[in-house]
Amino acid sequence: MRFTHLIYLLYFLVFLNCKKDKFELTKIEGHQIQITDTLKTDQSIEDYVKPYRDHIQKDLDSVLAYASNTYSKTDSKLNTAIGNFMADVAYEQANPVFLKRSGHNIDMVLLNFGGIRSILPKGKISKGTAFKLMPFENSIVVAAIKGTQVNQLVDYLVKAKTAHPISKLQIIINTDGQLVDAKINGKNIDPNKTYYVATNDYLYEGGDHMTFFKPSDSLYRLNYKIRNTLIDYFMKVDTVNPVQDNRFIQIK
Numbered sequence: 001m002r003f004t005h006l007i008y009l010l011y012f013l014v015f016l017n018c019k020k021d022k023f024e025l026t027k028i029e030g031h032q033i034q035i036t037d038t039l040k041t042d043q044s045i046e047d048y049v050k051p052y053r054d055h056i057q058k059d060l061d062s063v064l065a066y067a068s069n070t071y072s073k074t075d076s077k078l079n080t081a082i083g084n085f086m087a088d089v090a091y092e093q094a095n096p097v098f099l100k101r102s103g104h105n106i107d108m109v110l111l112n113f114g115g116i117r118s119i120l121p122k123g124k125i126s127k128g129t130a131f132k133l134m135p136f137e138n139s140i141v142v143a144a145i146k147g148t149q150v151n152q153l154v155d156y157l158v159k160a161k162t163a164h165p166i167s168k169l170q171i172i173i174n175t176d177g178q179l180v181d182a183k184i185n186g187k188n189i190d191p192n193k194t195y196y197v198a199t200n201d202y203l204y205e206g207g208d209h210m211t212f213f214k215p216s217d218s219l220y221r222l223n224y225k226i227r228n229t230l231i232d233y234f235m236k237v238d239t240v241n242p243v244q245d246n247r248f249i250q251i252k
Contacts, residue, residue, distance in 0.1 A: 060128035064234035068241045071120040073113060076163060078248040082120050083165035085242030086133070086230070087111055091167045093229035094140045094198055097222050106142060107195040108184050109167040110153065111226070112208050115200065116165070120242075125234050134227040138200040144217040147191040152212035154182045154189070157248070171248045180251065200226055 071082040087109045095106045118132040157164060157171060158179050172180040182189055189195075194217055203210045204219070234240070 060131065061126050063124045063126055064129075064231070065125040065237050066239050067120050067122050067125055068239055070122040071242055073116040073119075073163060076244055078161065078163055078250065079166070079244055080163045081242040081244045082116060083111070083113065083163050084167070084245060084247065085120075085240070086116065086226070087165035087167035088242075089229050089233045090140060090165075090198060090226060093232055094142075094222055094224055097224060098142050098196070098198070098220060101222070102142075102196075102220060104196050106168075106198045108150075108169040109165070109198045110169070110203065110210075111165040111200060112203055112210075113162050113164045114208065115202075115226070120240070125240060127231055127234075130227050130230040130234065133230060134225075136202075136227075138202050138226050140198055140222045140224045140226060140229070141201050141204050142196050142198045142220040142222065143204055143213045144194050144196055144219070145213060146217075147189050147193045147195060149212045150184070150189050150195050150197070151182075151191065153197070153210075154179065156210060156212065163248070166247055169247065173250050175250065175252055177250070 071080070071085070073080050073082055075081060090111065091106055091109045098104065098106055115136065115138065116133060117135055120129065120133065154169075154171060157166070158173055158177070161177065168185050170181075170183045170186075172182070174180050184195065197213070199210075199213065201221070202208075204213045204216075206214070
């Protein structure tokens with residue numbers, strides 16, 4: 001702390017001198033300090049950190065479930081097994097929380113394709129698997145938006161033609177890529193109705209150019225990370241077997 005105080009004092013003295021002598025900045029130089037394995041390790045720090053590192057690694061390696069196959073977000077163009085799985089898990093885990101807090105059910109879920117950061121490999125699933133799938137700290141929010149905004153959401157997905165994970169929403173397009181039908185829970189979208197759409201905080205703030213969430217009638221922050229929804233789901237099931245289905249399809 002004394003060193004920090006000395007730095008502040010030096011800055012203060014320089015500031016006073018600058019006011020008197022009117023110094024002007026003429027050049028800024030930077031130097032790269034490379035961090036390589038040639039740097040010596042402080043063994044005392046390593047010994048201190050090791051028990052914590054080992055504990056965290058043991059927790060991350062703990063087996064929670066089993067994946068019956070290997071799943072990737074590039075398996076298909078409009079909807080993928082892993083994307084469907086993540087959106088469905090978000091609904092299953094978050095809806096009870098939202099219902100208890102608001103008295104409403106979540107109508108649909110929208111996540112983003114880019115948020116899936118790894119494959120789900122066949123075999124043992126651990127907490128580390130969840131961190132690889134979703135390394136970001138994104139949390140679930142539920143936005144109350146009008147049906148007109150939901151239609152904008154649908155238009156966005158139709159134009160994007162990307163396998164953004166969705167749940168409880170079905171979209172059908174024709175061979176020309178034009179919208180044929182869109183339904184939430186099997187019902188037509190009512191432009192005058194308020195829908196409770198679960199997404200992540202990044203998308204709600206306009207990430208991936210998804211600007212249709214605002215304005216919203218209300219916003220519910222569930223303080224529930226998407227990664228944690230995966231971990232909680234893995235802990236309560238034995239085998240994970242996601243499937244590609246007809247939630248976003250192109251017909252001939």
